[in-house]
Amino acid sequence: MTYRVHPSERIAHRVDRNHFLCLLSEHIERGRLLFDTEDLRPYECDGLSAYRELPWIVALPETIEEVQAVVRLCREHGVPVVARGAGTGLSGGALPIANGVLLSLAKFNRIIEIDRANRTARVQPGVRNLAISEAAAPYGLYYAPDPSSQIACTIGGNVAENSGGVHCLKYGLTVHNVLQVRVVTMDGELVVLGGSGYDSPGYDLLALITGSEGLLGVIVEITVKLLPIPPCAQVLLASFDSVEEAGGAVAAIIGAGLLPAGLEMMDNITIRVVEDFVHAGYPTGAAAIVLCEFDGIAEQVESDLLKAREIFRAEGATEVRQSTSEAERKTFWAGRKAAFPAAGRISPDYYCMDGTIPRKRLPEVLRRISELSAQYGLVVGNVFHAGDGNLHPLILYDANNPGELERVEELGGKILEACVEVGGTITGEHGVGIEKINQMCVQFRAAELAQFHSVKAAFDPAGLLNPGKAIPTLHRCAEFGAMHVHRGQIAHPDLERF
Amino acid sequence: MDADLSESLRQAVAEATDSGTPLTIVGSGSKTFYGRPSSDSVVGTAGHAGVLRYEPTELVLTVRCGTRLSDIESVLAECGQMLPFEPPHLGENATLGGTLACGFSGPRRPFAGSARDCMLGCRILNGKGEMLSFGGEVMKNVAGFDISRLMVGAMGTLGVILEASLKVSPKPERELTVCFERSIEEALNTMNLWCSQPWPLSGLAYDGSRIYARLSGSDRAVDAVYRKFGGDVCAEGDEFWRDLREQRHEFFRADGNLWRISLAPATPALDLPGTWFYDWGGALRWLKTGAPSENVFRAAEAAGGHASLFRGRSGDGRVFQPLPNGLKALHASLKRAFDPMGLFNPARLYEDL
Ligand SMILES: Cc1cc2nc3c(=O)[nH]c(=O)nc-3n(C[C@H](O)[C@H](O)[C@H](O)COP(=O)(O)OP(=O)(O)OC[C@H]3O[C@@H](n4cnc5c(N)ncnc54)[C@H](O)[C@@H]3O)c2cc1C
Numbered sequence A: 001m002t003y004r005v006h007p008s009e010r011i012a013h014r015v016d017r018n019h020f021l022c023l024l025s026e027h028i029e030r031g032r033l034l035f036d037t038e039d040l041r042p043y044e045c046d047g048l049s050a051y052r053e054l055p056w057i058v059a060l061p062e063t064i065e066e067v068q069a070v071v072r073l074c075r076e077h078g079v080p081v082v083a084r085g086a087g088t089g090l091s092g093g094a095l096p097i098a099n100g101v102l103l104s105l106a107k108f109n110r111i112i113e114i115d116r117a118n119r120t121a122r123v124q125p126g127v128r129n130l131a132i133s134e135a136a137a138p139y140g141l142y143y144a145p146d147p148s149s150q151i152a153c154t155i156g157g158n159v160a161e162n163s164g165g166v167h168c169l170k171y172g173l174t175v176h177n178v179l180q181v182r183v184v185t186m187d188g189e190l191v192v193l194g195g196s197g198y199d200s201p202g203y204d205l206l207a208l209i210t211g212s213e214g215l216l217g218v219i220v221e222i223t224v225k226l227l228p229i230p231p232c233a234q235v236l237l238a239s240f241d242s243v244e245e246a247g248g249a250v251a252a253i254i255g256a257g258l259l260p261a262g263l264e265m266m267d268n269i270t271i272r273v274v275e276d277f278v279h280a281g282y283p284t285g286a287a288a289i290v291l292c293e294f295d296g297i298a299e300q301v302e303s304d305l306l307k308a309r310e311i312f313r314a315e316g317a318t319e320v321r322q323s324t325s326e327a328e329r330k331t332f333w334a335g336r337k338a339a340f341p342a343a344g345r346i347s348p349d350y351y352c353m354d355g356t357i358p359r360k361r362l363p364e365v366l367r368r369i370s371e372l373s374a375q376y377g378l379v380v381g382n383v384f385h386a387g388d389g390n391l392h393p394l395i396l397y398d399a400n401n402p403g404e405l406e407r408v409e410e411l412g413g414k415i416l417e418a419c420v421e422v423g424g425t426i427t428g429e430h431g432v433g434i435e436k437i438n439q440m441c442v443q444f445r446a447a448e449l450a451q452f453h454s455v456k457a458a459f460d461p462a463g464l465l466n467p468g469k470a471i472p473t474l475h476r477c478a479e480f481g482a483m484h485v486h487r488g489q490i491a492h493p494d495l496e497r498f
Numbered sequence B: 001m002d003a004d005l006s007e008s009l010r011q012a013v014a015e016a017t018d019s020g021t022p023l024t025i026v027g028s029g030s031k032t033f034y035g036r037p038s039s040d041s042v043v044g045t046a047g048h049a050g051v052l053r054y055e056p057t058e059l060v061l062t063v064r065c066g067t068r069l070s071d072i073e074s075v076l077a078e079c080g081q082m083l084p085f086e087p088p089h090l091g092e093n094a095t096l097g098g099t100l101a102c103g104f105s106g107p108r109r110p111f112a113g114s115a116r117d118c119m120l121g122c123r124i125l126n127g128k129g130e131m132l133s134f135g136g137e138v139m140k141n142v143a144g145f146d147i148s149r150l151m152v153g154a155m156g157t158l159g160v161i162l163e164a165s166l167k168v169s170p171k172p173e174r175e176l177t178v179c180f181e182r183s184i185e186e187a188l189n190t191m192n193l194w195c196s197q198p199w200p201l202s203g204l205a206y207d208g209s210r211i212y213a214r215l216s217g218s219d220r221a222v223d224a225v226y227r228k229f230g231g232d233v234c235a236e237g238d239e240f241w242r243d244l245r246e247q248r249h250e251f252f253r254a255d256g257n258l259w260r261i262s263l264a265p266a267t268p269a270l271d272l273p274g275t276w277f278y279d280w281g282g283a284l285r286w287l288k289t290g291a292p293s294e295n296v297f298r299a300a301e302a303a304g305g306h307a308s309l310f311r312g313r314s315g316d317g318r319v320f321q322p323l324p325n326g327l328k329a330l331h332a333s334l335k336r337a338f339d340p341m342g343l344f345n346p347a348r349l350y351e352d353l
């Protein structure tokens, strides 16, 4: 395992667990405080299950007052806290701390209000993403961001990760669809960020807390924007003989002024794996396919489809299919949505990466990935949110082979560094967590990391909220930098090497 | 006119750091009327101009902060694209830096997003004179805290924005503005009802007697929608939205206090004396009134929104809605995190920031 808590990221305290449980139980009934190893087990990891750690204590508060009490006690005693939604995160963001409290928001699962006139939903953080759209459906409304994990993941986790979905090219990420959050800060205060309208006075703390991976505060209530359900949606499936052509077609679609609701691409490895599993009728001989969906009023969708079909042909598509029914539209998408489970079926384990790149650099990044894949002897399939440049390479492996996970992680790190080299980023939507914490040292310079730390300290001076995640210490980077040279320079030459 | 002044701007900030001299950041000064008066030495960014990168097929534009909005818009228009948030210029030479610092967005905002929504990345100078980059030129990026969006609307109190990368969007093939006579109650109900239905709207305003609705899309779609939507076609639609955006509409041609009130769009009309103009489908309300600022702040807050004195004078010098204590403390500690010596635009946003 290459991830280790770095000594500089460890929060030491000498509080006795039983004593702390006593203190907690003055505010939360015993039954919602877990400490037996068996009870703690379900919380030992999130979706990045290669990393596990048993928490010290799990607390399951039901009210905001209880959250405040837990946080206040933790602050008073210097105990670290990690918030947790559904634990579907893919970067280890909700990985417990061995001597810390894991604060589960699972009991905050109520939809408080659907405000039809203002098209908003006020919900507790443990509400599942899809449950919001289901509750809004009777009013002809829905919540737009749709991560593939939407049946399970919570809206609190979505805000903490700024999650995206296949429709975010047109409808935006979580940050574009949240109006207000209530947050318990590390000193136990309840603050309201954002407004009931489209903006709020002072600094945009709502934008800052979105995607902050549980480092700045515990989100206890969220008001999201709801949109009218589009009356019509249709998808095109275009096949190409090369990924270059497919990439070119995607650029041409955008360049022509079209704004698809979804624009996704898959490479041949993924197409074959997926087709074997869901039988969506994908062309297994194609080097790449592009799924391109339009939604809105029927007349608009028709004119967009017409334009898009022409563009695909002109860009060399060998075949363009158009969904003729809602059932067929769902089938076209079924393959894309099943990409991860399909990988899980043919391979004992798979590891999903999440880099974002300027779209035009796609062919060169894919070439680099296939070189690395050959070099490490590991199969890599690629699914790509092509519209917004978010690449998900899936590395297939078997954790039972000694040393294989380490090789996978090294390959993953190399892939992310390739993304940074072409002007991209190490994470588009899954977050840094613990997984990409070393790569943060590649993407940012010391002064930038120091600025992140001072933002963190403005909210949480003692660094108790989710320590060791998302933002590496400069000491960690100095050590990592001893092995990596950043753009021809040793990173952080000012810090001593360990 | 393009020039890279980042090094001299960095030096100016570094010297201010050494001598502890506060700095007022000025783009071209078009928005000086907005916010509280700031003081002291001036650091001008207008010369730091130029489009650095523009990739129409990536929908991303990177420019230096001193670039004029009008220049940016012509570059985009050549490729059939636009800034989705339809920024008010409020002056011929308005710079992108000033626009982002003020966080102004125009009529398209509820439908296409705000200035901060479009912000993808930036290079800034913090109060220690360090040049830092955050975010990037890609649509999705969650590496590190979202400092870029935090800069939008901070009125330059957290740092000098040197460069910004923005998400741009295709210009609609066609836009059509239609009008409906309505009373205020009917107007608020109607506008909010339309917004809960899938109409291709891109602007929705009410001037006190008429609703103006802007429809956008392909030729075919706009024609088809108009047949169902109805209303009187407004021949000067484009001018109407431009004048509203630039505050050249007759409503804005008056002395006295002009307030900007932001709240949930379906909020019933507020009980404050004066004349009103509604934008953003009811979520943004302009009010001309002689009412004391205390009353306006209180009414906005009671309705769950917030007010700012856009033009004019308040008795007590307050311009922006006062913050509750918990938030005030967070603002103060964030300000220290970026600008520990309190150099940038002191008191421009709030007295104690
Ligand atoms: C099969 C699969 C598909 C996925 N597809 C997508 C996708 O398409 N797009 C996408 O963006 N992601 C995707 N993900 C990743 C994951 O679902 C998202 O990151 C999701 O937002 C996590 O939500 P969660 O409730 O599970 O949060 P958790 O995993 O429990 O926590 C995630 C982070 O948020 C913090 N957190 C959680 N709740 C709170 C709170 N109330 N207050 C403060 N901090 C909090 C945690 O501390 C942690 O750092 C996928 C995951 C899986 C397993």
Ligand SMILES: Cc1cc2nc3c(=O)[nH]c(=O)nc-3n(C[C@H](O)[C@H](O)[C@H](O)COP(=O)(O)OP(=O)(O)OC[C@H]3O[C@@H](n4cnc5c(N)ncnc54)[C@H](O)[C@@H]3O)c2cc1C
Residues within 6 Å of the ligand: B024, B025, B026, B027, B028, B029, B030, B031, B032, B035, B045, B065, B066, B089, B090, B091, B092, B093, B094, B095, B096, B097, B098, B099, B101, B102, B155, B156, B157, B159, B160, B161, B162, B345, B348
């Ligand atoms: C004769 C004359 C008449 C004029 N009349 C008008 C008029 O009636 N109305 C009008 O609006 N304008 C008027 N102007 C102003 C003019 O048009 C300006 O040149 C212009 O529009 C630029 O201002 P700005 O948008 O750059 O923002 P500014 O007003 O310079 O700045 C707005 C805010 O943003 C901050 N800021 C600016 N740049 C940055 C940055 N890079 N980083 C961080 N913070 C930053 C500032 O500190 C300030 O808080 C007039 C000019 C002249 C010569």
